[in-house]
Amino acid sequence: MLDKVAPRISGEIPLTYQRRADAIMGALSDFKGEPTPITKDAHGFIENAMRVSRKQPINGGAANGRTMLQTSRALRSINNVTLLGFTTLTSLGDLALPIIRSQSFSSWAKAQYNLAADPEYSRAMKEIGVAMENIVHDRMIHMYGGVDSKGSNAFFNATMLTPWTDMNRKMAGAVGYETFKMYQTKTAKHYNPNVALENQSRQYKMAYRQLSMFGMQDYAKGQRRGDTSLSDRKLLDDDKALRMGVLKFANQSVFQPNADDTPLWAQTPTGALLFQLKSFPLMMQRMAGNVLTEAYRHRNFKPLLYFMTLGPASGAGALAIKDIVQRRGGEDEKSPEVRVRNAAKFMGYDEKVHGNEQNFLGWYLEGLMQMGGFGLIADVLHSSASQVDNGAYGQQRIWSTLLGPSYGLGNSAITMTAGIKDAAMGSTPASNAKERSAAREFASRIPVVGGVRSAREGITDRLAGEKSESSGGRSAFKSGFSNAFK
Numbered sequence: 001m002l003d004k005v006a007p008r009i010s011g012e013i014p015l016t017y018q019r020r021a022d023a024i025m026g027a028l029s030d031f032k033g034e035p036t037p038i039t040k041d042a043h044g045f046i047e048n049a050m051r052v053s054r055k056q057p058i059n060g061g062a063a064n065g066r067t068m069l070q071t072s073r074a075l076r077s078i079n080n081v082t083l084l085g086f087t088t089l090t091s092l093g094d095l096a097l098p099i100i101r102s103q104s105f106s107s108w109a110k111a112q113y114n115l116a117a118d119p120e121y122s123r124a125m126k127e128i129g130v131a132m133e134n135i136v137h138d139r140m141i142h143m144y145g146g147v148d149s150k151g152s153n154a155f156f157n158a159t160m161l162t163p164w165t166d167m168n169r170k171m172a173g174a175v176g177y178e179t180f181k182m183y184q185t186k187t188a189k190h191y192n193p194n195v196a197l198e199n200q201s202r203q204y205k206m207a208y209r210q211l212s213m214f215g216m217q218d219y220a221k222g223q224r225r226g227d228t229s230l231s232d233r234k235l236l237d238d239d240k241a242l243r244m245g246v247l248k249f250a251n252q253s254v255f256q257p258n259a260d261d262t263p264l265w266a267q268t269p270t271g272a273l274l275f276q277l278k279s280f281p282l283m284m285q286r287m288a289g290n291v292l293t294e295a296y297r298h299r300n301f302k303p304l305l306y307f308m309t310l311g312p313a314s315g316a317g318a319l320a321i322k323d324i325v326q327r328r329g330g331e332d333e334k335s336p337e338v339r340v341r342n343a344a345k346f347m348g349y350d351e352k353v354h355g356n357e358q359n360f361l362g363w364y365l366e367g368l369m370q371m372g373g374f375g376l377i378a379d380v381l382h383s384s385a386s387q388v389d390n391g392a393y394g395q396q397r398i399w400s401t402l403l404g405p406s407y408g409l410g411n412s413a414i415t416m417t418a419g420i421k422d423a424a425m426g427s428t429p430a431s432n433a434k435e436r437s438a439a440r441e442f443a444s445r446i447p448v449v450g451g452v453r454s455a456r457e458g459i460t461d462r463l464a465g466e467k468s469e470s471s472g473g474r475s476a477f478k479s480g481f482s483n484a485f486k
Helices: 015-031 040-053 066-083 087-102 105-117 119-128 140-144 150-158 161-190 202-212 240-253 269-275 279-297 302-325 357-373 375-385 393-403 405-425 433-444 453-464 472-483
Strands: none
Touching: 066 150, 066 269, 066 405, 087 105, 087 161, 087 240, 087 279, 087 302, 105 119, 105 161, 119 161, 119 240, 150 161, 161 202, 161 240, 279 302, 405 433, 433 453
């Protein structure tokens, strides 16, 4: 009937009409001609999910209007540029994540060797698209809650975050390919052709499960393509399933959250502000959940072992580098030295080997948080405990963690206004505390420089004077703050 009433162009039914007719027939087949059970709310959710995938604003009134969208994007861009100057150093721990995901250090080592020694191997990984620099893969900006601006993209290129992430994703794709080959070999080694899949050995089931996580189960021995060796590199160019598997492995190892990974409410203008800086920890939480599931449900403790050892070690290395580069070590926490980290005694501790027991566990716990992007939250938690002139500073930092950095941006504006007003009008008793708080907020928002503690405190002293109960600090603030803009 649909063909009979179809429009025709040069005697042929247009392809668009054919596809719509197929969709109608599919709906009739699915619902047997009955009215759809989809509610109005469900229809709205589906429509908004489709709009997000097409990079369109979500429907929902003035809260999702163009003005709010532009405001949200501008605030997130400001936060990106002023707060994330050292995110590349935070991401140094990404090197360990593909090993945890693959559960195989040998696969990681083979991938590094092949990438370095074989240009064709490297080309194949690049053409799969694991590090594709275009909007299809959304770039690293989705890590911070949504596409913000060309300025943010340019900033991340300038700080080397984009090329660093591209390199890690390319490496992760290669690790995924080597991992698939390893698990295919394991299924061939442990396959029993005389029993059904559910009765295969534990080793076979574990390898099969790992392949199926990335859509590669057909390559397990005894399955449809079990006799096709993944070692044939032509498959990297020709096999869509393998290419998609490599992409999925890279996405789950070196995180690049996209619209499918972020809750729909967090993709509204307001939700994006609240969710900023939270996408990365969310992805890390999912990896941790997978590791714990493997250990608890399947008695596979290998990923947990890597997670609890190699993960914190890589995070600790990133912490040490950040301590030196950001000059946040030493007794004054303003020197290019490794910061002391204290915690309770940890089992396995040996005083002769590890030194102070609290320092040892402090490195372990902070290293664990640093791994996979938790360092963004770790920095906020550490800052909230730092000694500052304004006692409410720690509270503001905690609320900024919960409500997004734009909350802190508003507080920064209020603090700076109060400091300028106090410097202009004076206060009783005389104190430069508000002026120092204002100067510190200003310094902390200077891109890159604001992330260096000694530079930030130096600017604070220069603009507002050293901490003092005398009026001299206020005078220094007046002259210093005005000179900063000359």
